[in-house]
Amino acid sequence: MNDLTGKVALVTGGSRGIGAAVAIRLAEAGAAVALTYVQAEEQARGVAKQIEAARGRAVLVQADLTRPEAAASAVEQTVRELGGIDILVNNAGFLTYGPLAEVTAEELDRVLAVDVRSVFLATQAAARHMGEGGRIISIGSCFNGRVPGENFVLQATAKSALVGLTKGLARELGPRGITATIVDPGPIDTDMNPADGDSAEFQRGLTALGRYGEAADIAEAVAYLAGPGGRYITGTAIAVDGGYTV
Template identity: 45%
Template sequence: MNMNDDIRPLAGKKTIVIGGSRGIGAAIVKRLARDGAAVAFTYVSRPDRARELVATVESEGGRAIALQADSADASALDRAIAEGAAALGGLDVLVNNAGVLIFGNVDEYRLEDFDRMLSVNVRGVFVAAQAAARHLPRGGKILVIGSNTAERAMIAGSAVYGMTKAAVARLVRGMAWDFAHRGISVINVQPGPTTTDMNPLDGPHVDWVRNASPEKRIADPDEIARFVTYLARPESTYINGVSLTIDGGYSA
């Protein structure tokens, strides 16, 4: 790409996206690369999909590296971030998009599913932030993809998922204080319903979800990615320790 830094506001920046091979994560990887950042991203399975994303980024003149790591595995996650930072030559922005969604009413919810949700959605955020902090310079950023379900219980069966996202929102507030002396910002982005593998357009609740929105629609992943990429940019200063909801007024 022959673009100047005004068009590529993240030129020279090194970024890692946890859970970046599909859905919102893949959209974020593409947007970061288009803004000039070098991007490493993790995936759990489907190496073919990860290779396809790398090829897409490279075809547009960007740089992307795929790293296999399950966010439920603390050692693997820690190692992936270290490998990503080494391959990129540093780290400026961490985006933690990894998350799992297992629906079920509390009275019949399996304990192993509860533990899986906590390990990825909450512990994974903690582990990734701790690992990234070893590499982030002053002015670095940790961006977490949460959910507007942290604010509103919308449907039956979402109690555990919403609880994990509420925990993330509180963790982000605390981390903002913990990293402030190092000049590292921590921000939680809370999307509303978005078209992903977890929320397909042919899903059982899609009509209800669409009609519950003031805009009568479900977000495209790129809409979330554009917002996240703006927060990653150097000019998005004095934003710290907050949860920013992007849901088309869904939780208004």
């Protein structure tokens, strides 16, 4: 159900964590993969080597997605080097938290630039090149459906914006056979949110399964949505959160 042979994917923020797992999984399914990074070139090259060791094809794209033109430029480089784009995975983002009173205008602008503006601009650019069967998949957050405590106003604001964007995309791009979906992770063991971190016990307690997930869990969901199995799924979010939002 997940055969992506002949497809081209772009994964933003693909040098580590969820993005790296997604890039590797899509390549395993047969896609040629471009992945963006900002400064972690060594990590990005490590992901590319894993893909190439399995006889896949990988392209590295250095892109600071806080720059307005960067997302569109990353799409254009993908198309130029890999011959097109069929799958866009909007993964780039960062976890931020703190009380409302301490959020600065600069922090607000940065989070919205990465988590919302870059998604919009990359999607706008990618949609110009996509045809029937195109996939736009954004990595959201369990905060889209539930905010269980204080200090997550900014994170919830940014990730919730993806819901409206995705529903609008589904309506506008559906007639062209392009789907738009979100994968909402719960607590996932990455360097941004390690399973042995300060808040890990609290986060585990919010899940029905009582544990953290792995980046591979998110990658499997993305691969499914990117493949033939996802052809009739659009305008919606899939929670991969261990029952966080139950």
